[in-house]
Amino acid sequence: MNDSKLLEEIERYLNGEMSPDERKQFELLRKGDTAINAKIAEHAEFVKLIKQYSDRLALEDRLNAIHDEIDVHTLADELIIHPSFVVRLWRNHHSKISVAASIAIFAILSIMFLTGNLTNNQDSKYLQLRRDVVGLKIKTAMLGKQVSQNNRAVKNTANRFSGTGFAITTNGLIATNYHVVSENDSVYVQNAAGKSFKAIVLYTQPENDIAILKIVDTSFRNLSAIPYTFKRTESDLAESVYTYGYPQDSPVYGYGKLTSANGLNGDSLDYQISIPLNPGNSGGPLMDTRGNVIGIVQASQSQLEGVHFAVKSSYLLSAIDSLDKKVNLNTKNTLAGLSDVQQLKKLKNYVFMVKVYDK
Amino acid sequence: MYKELKSSIPTDSEVILGILNNSDVVLKRLYVAYFPMVLQLIINNNGTADDAKDIYQEAIIILYNKIKAGDFELSSKLKTFLYSVCRRLWLKRLSQMSRYGGDIRDFQDYSDVDDEVEKRNDMDVQFGKMESALLLLGEPCKTIMEDFYIHNRSMQEICERFGYTNADNAKTQKYKCLQRLKKLFFQQK
Numbered sequence: 001m002n003d004s005k006l007l008e009e010i011e012r013y014l015n016g017e018m019s020p021d022e023r024k025q026f027e028l029l030r031k032g033d034t035a036i037n038a039k040i041a042e043h044a045e046f047v048k049l050i051k052q053y054s055d056r057l058a059l060e061d062r063l064n065a066i067h068d069e070i071d072v073h074t075l076a077d078e079l080i081i082h083p084s085f086v087v088r089l090w091r092n093h094h095s096k097i098s099v100a101a102s103i104a105i106f107a108i109l110s111i112m113f114l115t116g117n118l119t120n121n122q123d124s125k126y127l128q129l130r131r132d133v134v135g136l137k138i139k140t141a142m143l144g145k146q147v148s149q150n151n152r153a154v155k156n157t158a159n160r161f162s163g164t165g166f167a168i169t170t171n172g173l174i175a176t177n178y179h180v181v182s183e184n185d186s187v188y189v190q191n192a193a194g195k196s197f198k199a200i201v202l203y204t205q206p207e208n209d210i211a212i213l214k215i216v217d218t219s220f221r222n223l224s225a226i227p228y229t230f231k232r233t234e235s236d237l238a239e240s241v242y243t244y245g246y247p248q249d250s251p252v253y254g255y256g257k258l259t260s261a262n263g264l265n266g267d268s269l270d271y272q273i274s275i276p277l278n279p280g281n282s283g284g285p286l287m288d289t290r291g292n293v294i295g296i297v298q299a300s301q302s303q304l305e306g307v308h309f310a311v312k313s314s315y316l317l318s319a320i321d322s323l324d325k326k327v328n329l330n331t332k333n334t335l336a337g338l339s340d341v342q343q344l345k346k347l348k349n350y351v352f353m354v355k356v357y358d359k
Numbered sequence: 360m361y362k363e364l365k366s367s368i369p370t371d372s373e374v375i376l377g378i379l380n381n382s383d384v385v386l387k388r389l390y391v392a393y394f395p396m397v398l399q400l401i402i403n404n405n406g407t408a409d410d411a412k413d414i415y416q417e418a419i420i421i422l423y424n425k426i427k428a429g430d431f432e433l434s435s436k437l438k439t440f441l442y443s444v445c446r447r448l449w450l451k452r453l454s455q456m457s458r459y460g461g462d463i464r465d466f467q468d469y470s471d472v473d474d475e476v477e478k479r480n481d482m483d484v485q486f487g488k489m490e491s492a493l494l495l496l497g498e499p500c501k502t503i504m505e506d507f508y509i510h511n512r513s514m515q516e517i518c519e520r521f522g523y524t525n526a527d528n529a530k531t532q533k534y535k536c537l538q539r540l541k542k543l544f545f546q547q548k
Contacts, residue, residue, distance in 0.1 A: 004534040046541060047508055052482075053489045054509040059423060062383065063416045066390045072398070072408045079399040081464075 245284030291335025
């Protein structure tokens with residue numbers, strides 16, 4: 001029996017088209033042969049699958065027929081959730097909006113470029129500001145020059161810079177900022193009584209902006225005992241601080257708070273303080289209310305009103321330590337406990353105006 | 360009266376009985392009753408009306424087969440069942456198209472129907488194979504196969520339709536066609 005014949009037999013058997021005799025014969029054949037059995041099962045399965053497949057197609061046709069009767073379009077319009085006004089505006093006009101936005105951005109960028117705002121970054125601004133401070137000093141100095149010329153004052157050399165300094169020892173060591181004395185031909189310090197003494201720059205630390213002067217004038221008499229002490233540790237935020245210096249001919253007192261333990265851009269050299277200051281205050285002592293020197297007034301940031309910086313006293317102390325000659329610092333604080341007025345009265349004899357003359 | 364009946368939502372037991380009895384009217388009422396619900400789900404979740412049609416018909420077929428198989432237990436409302444299946448199918452479709460943004464806007468309660476959807480998949484794969492096998496088979500084999508196995512036509516009829524000189528020739532032809540169809544079907548992975 002060939003395969004074709006066998007298949008026909010199987011189909012007849014499965015469809016129940018066989019006569020009882022044939023059926024009996026076929027079942028006998030089936031019993032003895034597993035191969036045939038498997039064939040029957042496989043064929044039955046396959047035919048069933050074809051049937052199911054056609055049933056599915058028929059069902060899909062029925063469903064499609066039903067679906068065609070539904071007005072899907074109207075229904076969809078009713079059911080869709082209409083997005084908010086803004087979203088619809090965007091969907092309908094997004095190309096126009098995009099073009100408008102790009103033009104606006106381009107315009108802003110070109111304006112920024114033209115005005116130079118784009119090329120300057122934060123750091124260079126700070127540097128320029130510091131230069132501005134110096135520039136301002138030059139201007140005030142020039143003014144001073146004019147005044148002195150008008151008065152037919154004796155000196156040929158012009159008073160170019162001025163700053164503030166304060167005594168470290170009774171024998172005439174004075175601390176100030178390096179930038180005050182950096183371009184000097186000669187340096188004079190003037191005390192509260194208006195008397196000037198010649199001084200030399202004994203030691204500088206440009207990186208910490210610290211300079212130590214020594215009064216060499218023969219007319220200079222030793223000071224009485226220094227009333228303040230120097231604080232080695234860092235001071236805390238919100239500590240009340242004051243300063244005293246010579247932004248003009250008469251001394252100026254400034255009062256404020258310590259606002260940050262670091263200077264601009266996290267510079268750990270400096271404290272940030274909030275005190276009204278002017279050019280000329282540079283080099284002045286920054287005092288806390290217990291009469292300790294906690295820093296040297298150094299720089300300002302003109303961008304923000306009342307934000308200034310002061311070199312921490314620990315740097316001054318390390319500068320003093322690196323002097324050739326050993327210096328015995330005052331350890332007895334006679335300012336502590338006094339009122340501000342009393343403290344200033346004592347302090348004023350130890351704070352000097354530093355005058356720097358150019359060639 | 361008839362129109363009102365037609366447009367009304369059939370009760371769940373009406374649907375089951377209707378499908379078991381192959382009632383076209385009930386099938387139509389079922390279809391019309393719940394289509395808007397599914398359309399609403401799909402078109403408000405990144406789909407089109409055509410997507411809604413596909414998904415909804417798939418769900419109806421799942422329901423239909425379940426009822427026909429006789430193992431349908433109504434654990435929730437028919438409406439909820441259909442909605443859940445459609446929701447599941449649509450989520451799957453969305454992630455296949457990688458358009459699924461992580462959430463879906465829901466309009467109905469739904470229940471967990473993962474099993475139903477997965478079970479159906481095997482069947483679909485088989486049907487897909489059968490469809491492409493039949494396509495590859497070509498004429499006249501395809502028509503012979505359909506006539507004999509689907510429309511249950513006798514060999515005599517087929518012989519006449521295709522103009523074979525005698526039934527034996529037709530049988531040989533049918534045998535060859537079937538062998539090819541089986542080969543095509545089982546060759547696919």
